[in-house]
Each structure stands twice: as C-alpha cells, then as structure tokens.
Amino acid sequence: MPDLSFIARNASFLFDGLLLSLTLTAAGVIGGLAVGIALVLVRLFTGVVGNCVVDAYVFVFRAIPLILVIFWFYFMVPLILGRPVGAWTSAIVAFTLFEGAYYSEILRAGLKSVRAGQMHAALAGGMNRAQALRYVIFPQAITAMIPIFLTQAIILFQDTSLVFVVSLHDFLTATTIIANRDGRLVETYASACLVYYLICLAATAGVDRLKRTFAR
Amino acid sequence: MIEFDHVNKHYGAHHVLRDITMTVSRGEVVVVCGPSGSGKSTLIKCVNALESYQSGHILVEGVDVKSKARSAAALRQRVGMVFQNFELYPHLSVIDNICIAQRVVLKRHAGEARERAWRLLDRVGLRDKAAAYPMNLSGGQQQRIAIARALALDPEIMLFDEPTSALDPEMINEVLDVMTALAADGMTMMVVTHEMGFARRVASRVVFMDKGEVVEDCSTTEFFNDTKSRADRTRQFLDKILSH
Numbered sequence: 001m002p003d004l005s006f007i008a009r010n011a012s013f014l015f016d017g018l019l020l021s022l023t024l025t026a027a028g029v030i031g032g033l034a035v036g037i038a039l040v041l042v043r044l045f046t047g048v049v050g051n052c053v054v055d056a057y058v059f060v061f062r063a064i065p066l067i068l069v070i071f072w073f074y075f076m077v078p079l080i081l082g083r084p085v086g087a088w089t090s091a092i093v094a095f096t097l098f099e100g101a102y103y104s105e106i107l108r109a110g111l112k113s114v115r116a117g118q119m120h121a122a123l124a125g126g127m128n129r130a131q132a133l134r135y136v137i138f139p140q141a142i143t144a145m146i147p148i149f150l151t152q153a154i155i156l157f158q159d160t161s162l163v164f165v166v167s168l169h170d171f172l173t174a175t176t177i178i179a180n181r182d183g184r185l186v187e188t189y190a191s192a193c194l195v196y197y198l199i200c201l202a203a204t205a206g207v208d209r210l211k212r213t214f215a216r
Numbered sequence: 217m218i219e220f221d222h223v224n225k226h227y228g229a230h231h232v233l234r235d236i237t238m239t240v241s242r243g244e245v246v247v248v249c250g251p252s253g254s255g256k257s258t259l260i261k262c263v264n265a266l267e268s269y270q271s272g273h274i275l276v277e278g279v280d281v282k283s284k285a286r287s288a289a290a291l292r293q294r295v296g297m298v299f300q301n302f303e304l305y306p307h308l309s310v311i312d313n314i315c316i317a318q319r320v321v322l323k324r325h326a327g328e329a330r331e332r333a334w335r336l337l338d339r340v341g342l343r344d345k346a347a348a349y350p351m352n353l354s355g356g357q358q359q360r361i362a363i364a365r366a367l368a369l370d371p372e373i374m375l376f377d378e379p380t381s382a383l384d385p386e387m388i389n390e391v392l393d394v395m396t397a398l399a400a401d402g403m404t405m406m407v408v409t410h411e412m413g414f415a416r417r418v419a420s421r422v423v424f425m426d427k428g429e430v431v432e433d434c435s436t437t438e439f440f441n442d443t444k445s446r447a448d449r450t451r452q453f454l455d456k457i458l459s460h
C-alpha cells in the first residue's frame with residue numbers, strides 16, 4: 001500500500017484547484033449554452049446575413065484552439081479596453097464564447113433531428129414559429145442532445161487545465177505542482193485520474209436521471 | 217367558404233398548380249384525387265398557408281389567405297389539418313396533444329381545454345387512451361387523435377391529406393367513420409384521398425387533378441356514374457384505382 005498521506009496534506013490546495021475547475025466548467029456550460037441558444041435563435045429568426053454571421057463565428061472558434069482563445073482574451077482584451085481584466089474574468093469569457101460556438105452546433109443538429117412534419121403540424125395547429133419551437137420542436141430536440149451535451153461538458157471540464165497559461169491553478173495544474181514538488185508522480189497522477197473518473201461517473205449518473213425526467 | 221381564383225404555383229421551372237379555379241361551399245365535402253405528384257397536397261396546403269403560391273387568390277371565409285388583415289396563425293385556427301403521417305407530438309400524452317394548442321394559441325385555461333379534449337376523445341372513441349403516448353397507439357388510433365387535436369381549436373374547415381394511406385387496411389375504416397360523422401355534422405372538408413368508397417358515400421363533389429391541373433370538378437354522382445362525360449385520363453385513373 002503506497003503512502004498517500006502527502007495527498008491528504010495537500011488536500012486543500014488540490015481541492016481549491018478542483019473547485020476552480022468545477023466552477024469554470026459550470027460557467028462554461030451555462031454561459032456557453034446561453035451563447036449557443038442566442039446563436040441558434042439568430043439562425044432561426046434572421047435571414048441569410050444572420051446565418052453568415054453565425055457561420056463565421058462558429059468557424060473562427062472551431063479553427064482556434066481553446067488555449068489560444070484563453071491567451072488572447074487575457075492579453076488582447078486589456079489592450080482594447082485599456083485596463084486589465086484579470087485572469088479569472090478572461091478565462092470565463094473565453095470559455096463562454098468558445099463553448100457557445102460548439103453548443104450552437106449541437107443545438108442546430110438537435111433541432112434538425114426533429115422531422116419537418118412536426119413543425120408543419122404545429123404551424124397548422126395555429127402556433128407561430130416561436131411557439132412551435134418552444135412547445136413542439138425544442139422538447140424533442142433536447143432528448144436527442146443530452147448525451148452530446150454531457151460529452152461536451154466533460155471535455156470542457158478536462159480542458160479547464162488550459163487556464164494554466166494565464167497562471168490560474170485548476171485541478172490538473174495543482175496536481176502537477178504537488179507531483180513535481182514531492183517527487184511522487186505516479187501516486188499523484190493516479191489519484192488525479194481517480195478524481196476525474198469519479199466526476200465523470202457522477203455527471204453521467206446525473207444526466208441519466210435528467211434524461212428520464214425529460215423522456216416523460 | 218374557400219375560393220380558388222386562378223391560382224398558380226411554380227417550383228422553379230416546375231409548374232405544380234396550373235390556374236386552379238374552384239369553390240368549396242360551407243358544409244361541402246370535396247374529395248380531391250389524382251396520381252401521385254399531381255399537386256393535391258400542395259393545393260390544400262395553400263389553403264392554410266403552409267405553402268405559398270405565385271399568382272391568383274385564395275379566399276377563406278372571404279378573406280385572402282395572403283391578406284395582412286389576418287395572420288397565418290389566425291387563419292390556421294379556422295382551418296384544421298390532418299396529415300398522412302399523423303404528426304402527433306411524441307413527447308406529449310394524448311390528452312396533452314389535444315390541449316397544447318388550446319392552451320398556447322387560444323389561451324384557454326387548463327380545465328376548459330381538458331373538458332374540450334375529453335369531449336373530443338369521446339367523439340373519436342378513445343377516452344381510455346387519454347394518458348397514453350402516441351408511440352403506444354395503433355396508426356388508426358393515432359390518426360383519430362390527430363383529428364381530435366385539429367378539432368380542438370373549433371375550426372370551420374378541415375383539410376385532410378391522405379389521412380388513411382399510411383394505415384394498415386384493417387384500420388382505415390375507423391378513421392373514415394370519424395370523418396363521415398364529422399361530415400354529417402356539417403363540417404366543411406377538403407379531403408385528399410383515394411378511398412373511392414368514402415368519396416361515393418360522403419363527398420358532395422369530386423375533384424380530379426393531374427399534372428397540376430383540375431381535370432374534373434363535378435358532383436359525386438356525375439363523377440362515378442356519368443363516366444362517358446369524363447376525360448380519358450380520369451377514366452384511366454379510375455380503372456386503375458378501382459381495379460384493386
């Protein structure tokens with residue numbers, strides 16, 4: 001049995017990192033979802049111009065790696081605003097805008113997965129487009145999208161480690177610091193794996209539950 | 217009730233509705249038949265503005281379908297529609313399928329909407345299925361619920377687009393029976409169907425379409441009995457459809 005007491009000694013440092021990762025993930029999911037919904041609404045309710053703008057947005061954020069987006073927001077936005085924005089704020093903004101691009105595509109695919117006849121039926125039943133989306137199309141699309149949302153959230157959680165470029169200590173960065181300082185690479189990284197694994201397990205269970213609620 | 221006045225529609229170079237002029241009066245049941253691709257679905261979807269057309273006019277209850285004075289949603293409250301593939305909302309129970317538009321569109325209270333839904337369920341003979349979900353119903357039952365759903369908004373006109381052609385033969389009659397009862401109650405109906413038995417029994421008029429044109433528009437008796445006066449392509453179509 002390897003001696004893991006050094007992990008207990010550093011628990012609070014690691015826990016702070018974990019908390020940062022979780023908070024950033026939550027912010028990225030909520031903010032990204034908000035941006036994604038906004039982008040999809042632009043697609044649905046504006047014409048060709050709106051669609052081109054959203055296409056361009058999605059293209060840019062898919063082309064640039066997240067780590068560069070974080071980096072750019074930290075170093076470039078202060079130049080534009082004329083004052084520093086802080087690592088934390090810039091990380092949240094970067095995650096929100098970046099995830100927004102991905103969520104908008106997931107949402108679009110989900111809406112497309114609902115057959116066209118459903119929209120026709122809702123319109124023929126006197127609903128306007130917004131009502132049809134709200135009461136008929138969206139509830140059906142959500143069920144199809146939930147597993148993909150989960151996958152995206154888990155990727156996001158793992159990607160929070162990229163904030164080390166702006167000197168924030170997420171869970172993995174904290175782990176690396178401890179591992180190097182105490183020279184216990186194997187035990188430390190193995191424990192980190194376990195934590196990632198458990199969180200993924202919990203998230204999956206939570207989503208399964210959510211799915212059951214949505215599926216009537 | 218519905219007046220078509222020189223209606224033309226093109227899909228690019230494809231002329232799908234050619235100069236359609238006809239009238240459906242209040243309380244009339246008009247059966248529309250014709251080969252696949254002749255424009256039947258397009259024609260009835262123009263009535264509730266699910267499809268647009270390039271020239272001519274369609275008046276529903278005297279108001280132009282394209283008139284700014286009445287929104288598409290308002291028009292569609294007056295004109296119910298039943299689809300070939302039922303298109304019930306799979307995420308809602310049967311009773312919620314019937315209530316949702318009443319709640320959202322007519323802003324009826326839950327109690328009032330449910331009361332209306334119960335009466336409609338009785339009318340289509342499916343009171344015991346109120347809590348079921350569409351996927352657990354047979355095709356015939358789904359289509360009867362779809363009819364109830366359309367009736368929930370108290371429309372003046374009902375459009376049916378091949379309501380029985382996705383059904384197994386043994387379920388066709390339960391749907392036609394509901395439609396027959398509806399016609400007997402005086403509903404104005406346009407029915408795209410190849411059920412010639414239904415046409416004979418229930419229709420006041422039969423319209424035969426081919427290649428976007430109205431080839432025949434005559435009373436049901438004339439259509440079926442006075443075959444000498446029918447165009448060649450009408451007779452060919454009838455021979456084909458009545459032979460099996």
Ligand SMILES: Nc1ncnc2c1ncn2[C@@H]1O[C@H](COP(=O)(O)OP(=O)(O)O)[C@@H](O)[C@H]1O
Binds near residue numbers: 256
């Ligand atoms: N969205 C569309 N784009 C191009 N052509 C179409 C479209 N919808 C229907 N059509 C064409 O219009 C014609 C009439 O179609 P439809 O009204 O569905 O015929 P029917 O209901 O009599 O079978 C067909 O030739 C069909 O190919």
Ligand SMILES: [Mg+2]
Binds near residue numbers: 256257258377
């Ligand atoms: Mg058709």
